[in-house]
Amino acid sequence: MTFEYTIGILLLPLLSFLVIGLIDYFRGKNGWSHKAAGLMGTCSLGIVTILCYITAFQYFGMDRLADGTYATVVPYNTTWLPLGALHFDLGILLDPISVMMLIVISTVSLMVHIYSFGYMHGEKGFQRYYAFLSLFTFSMLGLVLATNIFQMYMFWELVGVSSYLLIGFYYPLAAAVHASKKAFIVTRFADMFFLIGILIFGFYTQSFNFSFTGTEIIGAAANTFTNCNADKAFLAGGMILPTALVLMFIGGAGKSAMFPLHIWLPDAMEGPTPVSALIHAATMVVAGVFQIARMFPLWIDYAPNQLSIVVVVGAFTAFYAAAIACAQSDIKRVLAFSTISQIAFMMVALGVCLPGHDGEAYIDNHASLGYMASMFHLFTHAMFKACLFLGAGCIIHAVHSNEMSAMGGLRKYMPITHATFLISCLAIAGIPFFSGFSSKDEIISACFAYSPICGWWMTGVAAMTAFYMFRLYYGIFWGTENKELHAHHTPHEAPWTMTFPLIFLSCVTVGVGIFTTLGGFLHWDWASFGSFVTASGTAYTIHFDPQIAITSTLIAIISICLATYIFKGEEQPIADKMYSLAPNLHRWAYKRFYMDEVYQFVTHKILFRYVSVPVQWIDEHIINGFIDFTAWGANAGGESIRTTQDGDVRSYAVWFITGVIAITLLLICL
Amino acid sequence: MVPVQCFFVLSALLFFIGVFGFVTRRNMIAMLVSIELVLNAVDINFAAFNRLLYPEAMEGMFFTLFSIGVSAAESAVAIAIIINAYRHFKSDSVTSIQNMKL
Amino acid sequence: MANIIVFAILAAVILCAAIFSVMTKSIMRSVTALLFVLFAIAGLYFLLDYTFIGTAQLSIYAGGMTMIYIFAIQLISKRRLQGIKEKIDWKRMTIAGLVALTGCLTVIIAQLRTAFFDKFCSVPDVEVPMERIGETLMGSEKYQYVLPFEFISLFLLACIIGGLVVSRNQKEDK
Numbered sequence: 001m002t003f004e005y006t007i008g009i010l011l012l013p014l015l016s017f018l019v020i021g022l023i024d025y026f027r028g029k030n031g032w033s034h035k036a037a038g039l040m041g042t043c044s045l046g047i048v049t050i051l052c053y054i055t056a057f058q059y060f061g062m063d064r065l066a067d068g069t070y071a072t073v074v075p076y077n078t079t080w081l082p083l084g085a086l087h088f089d090l091g092i093l094l095d096p097i098s099v100m101m102l103i104v105i106s107t108v109s110l111m112v113h114i115y116s117f118g119y120m121h122g123e124k125g126f127q128r129y130y131a132f133l134s135l136f137t138f139s140m141l142g143l144v145l146a147t148n149i150f151q152m153y154m155f156w157e158l159v160g161v162s163s164y165l166l167i168g169f170y171y172p173l174a175a176a177v178h179a180s181k182k183a184f185i186v187t188r189f190a191d192m193f194f195l196i197g198i199l200i201f202g203f204y205t206q207s208f209n210f211s212f213t214g215t216e217i218i219g220a221a222a223n224t225f226t227n228c229n230a231d232k233a234f235l236a237g238g239m240i241l242p243t244a245l246v247l248m249f250i251g252g253a254g255k256s257a258m259f260p261l262h263i264w265l266p267d268a269m270e271g272p273t274p275v276s277a278l279i280h281a282a283t284m285v286v287a288g289v290f291q292i293a294r295m296f297p298l299w300i301d302y303a304p305n306q307l308s309i310v311v312v313v314g315a316f317t318a319f320y321a322a323a324i325a326c327a328q329s330d331i332k333r334v335l336a337f338s339t340i341s342q343i344a345f346m347m348v349a350l351g352v353c354l355p356g357h358d359g360e361a362y363i364d365n366h367a368s369l370g371y372m373a374s375m376f377h378l379f380t381h382a383m384f385k386a387c388l389f390l391g392a393g394c395i396i397h398a399v400h401s402n403e404m405s406a407m408g409g410l411r412k413y414m415p416i417t418h419a420t421f422l423i424s425c426l427a428i429a430g431i432p433f434f435s436g437f438s439s440k441d442e443i444i445s446a447c448f449a450y451s452p453i454c455g456w457w458m459t460g461v462a463a464m465t466a467f468y469m470f471r472l473y474y475g476i477f478w479g480t481e482n483k484e485l486h487a488h489h490t491p492h493e494a495p496w497t498m499t500f501p502l503i504f505l506s507c508v509t510v511g512v513g514i515f516t517t518l519g520g521f522l523h524w525d526w527a528s529f530g531s532f533v534t535a536s537g538t539a540y541t542i543h544f545d546p547q548i549a550i551t552s553t554l555i556a557i558i559s560i561c562l563a564t565y566i567f568k569g570e571e572q573p574i575a576d577k578m579y580s581l582a583p584n585l586h587r588w589a590y591k592r593f594y595m596d597e598v599y600q601f602v603t604h605k606i607l608f609r610y611v612s613v614p615v616q617w618i619d620e621h622i623i624n625g626f627i628d629f630t631a632w633g634a635n636a637g638g639e640s641i642r643t644t645q646d647g648d649v650r651s652y653a654v655w656f657i658t659g660v661i662a663i664t665l666l667l668i669c670l
Numbered sequence: 671m672v673p674v675q676c677f678f679v680l681s682a683l684l685f686f687i688g689v690f691g692f693v694t695r696r697n698m699i700a701m702l703v704s705i706e707l708v709l710n711a712v713d714i715n716f717a718a719f720n721r722l723l724y725p726e727a728m729e730g731m732f733f734t735l736f737s738i739g740v741s742a743a744e745s746a747v748a749i750a751i752i753i754n755a756y757r758h759f760k761s762d763s764v765t766s767i768q769n770m771k772l
Numbered sequence: 773m774a775n776i777i778v779f780a781i782l783a784a785v786i787l788c789a790a791i792f793s794v795m796t797k798s799i800m801r802s803v804t805a806l807l808f809v810l811f812a813i814a815g816l817y818f819l820l821d822y823t824f825i826g827t828a829q830l831s832i833y834a835g836g837m838t839m840i841y842i843f844a845i846q847l848i849s850k851r852r853l854q855g856i857k858e859k860i861d862w863k864r865m866t867i868a869g870l871v872a873l874t875g876c877l878t879v880i881i882a883q884l885r886t887a888f889f890d891k892f893c894s895v896p897d898v899e900v901p902m903e904r905i906g907e908t909l910m911g912s913e914k915y916q917y918v919l920p921f922e923f924i925s926l927f928l929l930a931c932i933i934g935g936l937v938v939s940r941n942q943k944e945d946k
Binding site: 671672673674675676677678679680682683684685686687688689690691693694695696697698699700702703704706707710713714717718721722723728729731732734735736738739740741742743744745746747749750751752753754756757762 | 775776779783786787790791793794799802803806809810813816817819820821822824825828829832833836837840841844845847848849861864865867868869871872873875876879880883884889900904905908909915917920924927928931932934935936938939942
């Protein structure tokens with residue numbers, strides 16, 4: 001079985017980026033129309049999607065190895081920069097999680113490409129938009145197919161660049177420029193830690209690979225390892241590898257918008273909505289989760305205690321984001337905070353995994369359920385969150401505003417959007433027979449296996465999730481209609497290019513949900529996600545823990561009912577009463593607990609005043625001063641000997657003879 | 671025969687008298703005269719060395735010969751230039767030619 | 773012995789005339805002193821038994837060049853300026869004197885300390901035969917000077933033409 005064709009998965013989006021970006025022929029009347037650019041991008045992505053599906057079928061259809069795992073296939077791995085013992089490689093690595101990510105990325109990207117035909121219709125930067133979308137797809141695919149951490153870092157940065165370009169797509173708007181800068185700077189700051197982690201890792205293990213087979217490192221005992229710098233490793237008390245991994249996690253936390261590096265994601269909603277769907281819901285923001293999943297064997301073997309950091313950060317972020325989402329009025333902001341919260345779920349799921357004890361392979365204990373649950377939730381979340389964002393885009397397209405005050409009662413005008421939005425909301429709330437149920441359920445049961453506090457905390461956050469999502473749903477589609485606004489411009493259903501992706505994604509959501517729910521009840525092993533993607537690679541069947549399943553479903557239904565009761569009607573007396581009881585709380589939540597103001601304070605008042613100003617003074621006076629001094633010196637030197645050129649040939653002769661005599665004396669004396 | 675050091679000292683003295691004259695005099699012709707002194711000093715030097723240190727060789731003598739010839743030519747050209755400069759600057763002193771002063 | 777006396781006389785003439793030549797204010801006197809120097813140098817050549825060079829010195833230098841200088845002086849010097857006293861530029865003189873003195877001392881001391889002059893060998897008081905000079909001057913083998921001879925003839929031609937071009941009357945062009 002050769003996977004040589006997988007190179008097309010990387011090359012095609014890159015080629016389409018270059019072609020669409022650089023060709024000046026999409027000029028409308030004098031050349032091809034803009035739509036041709038979109039068509040080119042979509043077709044190339046369609047081919048990429050087909051290639052990804054073929055890869056997935058071929059990969060998962062392969063026979064398993066003797067120990068029950070899927071083989072890791074590396075069709076390409078070329079040395080790009082040899083530096084002595086270390087070398088930077090570029091290649092393609094096929095592995096259950098990377099193949100799963102291929103499917104996610106290509107599907108969502110294709111849907112976004114099709115959707116953008118309708119959404120970006122008539123937009124001036126149509127060609128540029130599709131070029132950047134192709135660049136992003138290339139970067140994200142390269143990230144998941146990376147064979148070593150350094151290649152992942154390269155594509156990580158490329159993804160950041162594409163995100164910057166796409167958030168700042170409407171660059172005439174100051175808010176968009178500000179948001180794109182913020183996104184890039186915050187993620188870049190986090191990536192500094194990522195890079196330091198990579199460097200420490202590379203220095204001590206003398207390689208950038210994801211596992212230790214084939215490198216010089218031999219694990220002497222848990223948490224220690226020996227290599228050529230063994231004395232350094234021992235001096236650090238065996239904490240080198242955990243330090244490197246935690247630093248890399250900080251980088252991932254920045255990209256995945258964990259607290260306190262989450263500030264960029266709500267502002268990134270300034271970009272076009274399909275971009276938010278693709279980048280900031282389904283693919284880029286899960287890069288941090290993917291990074292931990294990729295390095296997971298190292299985490300489990302060498303840094304199991306540090307996983308608790310991941311849990312704490314994830315759990316707090318989930319709660320924080322859910323609290324803020326309950327008070328937002330901009331629908332895209334609600335969805336953004338919801339994304340932060342759900343990604344925190346995935347992080348927590350990864351963090352609650354425990355290594356096996358007493359010689360038990362860790363896959364067989366209930367604790368590594370978290371890994372599989374996290375990946376499964378990544379998959380399902382990508383689908384329904386993309387559907388939610390694209391639906392929000394249809395709504396925004398219809399009412400020309402992001403605020404919930406311009407919406408209300410839209411179910412009459414936009415039936416398809418209504419139905420798909422409802423399906424996705426049910427999925428995210430965790431109702432059975434929708435995909436979110438199985439994935440969220442598994443996360444919660446993994447949390448309960450780790451510690452009951454964690455389990456109840458995440459259940460509480462799940463309840464809040466259901467609550468604010470349905471608050472959003474009722475606020476858009478039920479409630480009071482904004483008659484004045486609708487009188488000017490009656491909202492209408494979106495064109496088929498925009499509704500087709502919605503339908504497709506919700507069908508996936510429902511389909512996966514039915515299969516996994518039934519499969520869990522009826523123990524259909526073939527239909528479970530765990531048969532494909534698990535921590536150790538061997539198949540793992542999901543056992544439905546009925547206690548947790550029923551509890552979580554009940555809690556979800558209670559939250560939905562609460563939301564219905566409060567927000568469904570035309571008047572919302574209870575909401576107003578709640579608001580009047582705790583107006584401060586509402587304001588704080590609305591202002592995102594003032595984190596942006598804290599950052600502004602720290603940067604402007606502390607960093608700029610006490611760090612930047614002295615540095616600027618040094619630069620201006622000392623460094624510039626030195627250069628000016630050399631210039632002055634040269635000038636003064638020249639001025640001082642200028643007077644020897646007095647036009648009188650006799651004085652020239654004097655200088656000449658003096659020089660000769662001086663040189664003669666010099667030569668004699670030496 | 672006269673010891674060669676005498677010729678050498680004479681030649682050196684004459685040379686530096688010429689240098690002194692070149693630096694001191696203001697009249698252009700006088701500067702030329704000083705240059706002639708310098709050149710003659712060098713000629714004496716060559717001739718004396720050839721005759722007294724290397725009698726079989728002839729290089730010094732021929733060098734002197736050609737040097738005399740070249741000096742003549744050079745004086746002619748220099749005088750032509752001085753005449754031209756005199757016409758232009760209307761003065762025979764070297765301080766009047768100061769166009770190249772910075 | 774006689775050589776030394778003759779040499780001393782000639783050397784005295786040379787030095788006194790040279791000093792007079794560079795110190796006098798009148799240009800005609802300067803050139804006349806130069807003439808004396810040239811004659812004395814020709815005498816030195818005759819003392820060294822280089823009659824050919826001595827003759828050349830007399831005819832070219834003493835005869836031709838001094839004439840050129842005198843003609844040039846007549847063309848250039850303004851009669852009205854002859855009464856003007858030149859101010860003696862003491863600063864320039866001091867500098868020049870210092871430089872000259874230093875140079876002289878350096879050269880003399882440096883050379884006298886080398887072993888260069890121990891090669892002195894006494895030669896018979898016979899002049900160099902003319903045939904030998906002629907052969908060497910016109911010969912084309914190694915160490916013979918026909919090429920410089922031809923070259924200098926061209927060189928002189930170039931200088932003549934150059935001198936004419938430089939000093940012609942420019943107003944004729946207009």
